[in-house]
């Protein structure tokens with residue numbers, strides 16, 4: 209499809225593409241907000257790697273884009289444009305019936321009984337990790353969360369728990385996210401050309417290290433009898449056996465790697481923000497600990513929802529239009545890349561006062577459960593396949609953290625957001641000082657209210 213070089217009369221950020229890219233890298237949250245203030249709830253940015261993009265921050269227009277007919281607004285094609293680092297055969301890059309079939313096949317790995325098993329596993333992984341934390345000196349907790357979440361995702365996706373293999377795979381996947389991988393995302397500072405292809409080849413070489421670790425795991429499972437397990441790999445091989453047709457090695461690698469990446473970076477980033485907030489909001493932390501001690505999940509649920517509202521780790525839910533569409537009062541041509549920005553949608557949710565204040569109590573009670581303007585997991589038929597697993601992991605890990613330790617910030621300076629791959633993470637890696645808890649914390653909770661404590 210021919211792709212438009214401009215997007216009708218939509219207000220556009222008028223700076224060279226490279227400058228826009230650098231500004232977004234430097235301060236993703238602040239920059240998106242500045243552009244939205246200046247240009248309104250629908251505006252165009254232009255990046256070297258993908259050309260013009262229509263950014264939507266108004267809740268009802270965002271909903272319209274997310275809920276539109278998937279044939280008119282394709283998520284798979286759009287993901288191929290913004291994240292070519294994910295191989296073409298993975299569910300995130302499919303559209304139409306291929307997408308529906310794959311989503312149906314993978315569903316059991318992330319729902320039902322699998323979820324409860326993964327909740328227990330996430331808690332065990334977190335307990336083991338927390339025991340290693342040294343008291344009284346600054347620790348960057350984001351990398352610790354990445355370890356914990358990766359171990360849980362390795363079981364969900366591959367059905368493995370051998371720690372040596374899990375760690376090797378984690379290192380190889382982290383290697384895929386080096387600077388050369390940037391060439392294979394929408395944030396690449398260089399457009400198509402020799403430099404980008406060179407970087408892209410380098411990034412593929414790194415991916416082959418991941419493939420080499422996956423190969424024996426896949427082979428062993430292919431010869432396992434009975435197959436058992438509801439991890440992604442077992443489901444894919446079960447499908448091969450039922451259909452009598454083998455999934456090619458590359459396609460298998462594409463799916464497994466994409467799901468590891470999609471599940472682990474995002475959830476670890478969300479936990480990174482959750483711990484950063486716990487350290488800076490002692491009132492919310494006390495209520496959370498009290499609620500965990502008393503086995504009442506309301507505050508935990510509210511805290512998780514507020515973290516995902518306040519700093520949604522994924523910057524974009526993307527669609528490519530296959531037909532012209534009326535969006536935010538503009539006629540938007542076919543071929544346009546549309547980005548729903550959860551951060552801006554949350555900022556513009558008229559039912560939320562002081563959107564930039566971190567206040568978990570806004571989610572207490574039936575009045576505000578997030579509702580249709582709460583979109584950290586996107587929406588419509590492409591709604592995040594791992595949303596429940598992400599929430600379950602966050603709840604399990606946070607329960608272990610607040611039961612075992614209290615956190616205080618390593619520095620009085622608030623951590624800004626930076627981009628790691630394409631997710632938003634705290635700029636200093638959630639740096640905090642921990643103290644081990646000696647007694648149930650709710651005894652000290654009198655008078656605390658979520659949101660009290662240091663300002664955001």
Ligand code: HEM
Pocket residue numbers: 274283299300301311318467468470471472474475478520521522524525526584585586587588589590591592593594595597598
């Ligand atoms: C806090 C953690 C997470 C966040 C914030 C998040 C966010 C998102 C977002 C915004 C989308 C795009 C949805 C759309 O286009 O409408 C998405 C898609 C997806 N996510 Fe997540 N995600 C998280 C965790 C996970 C986990 C644990 C998995 C498990 C593997 C996962 C797997 C996927 C998949 C497979 C898709 C593509 C769905 C499709 O195209 O049908 N995500 N996620």
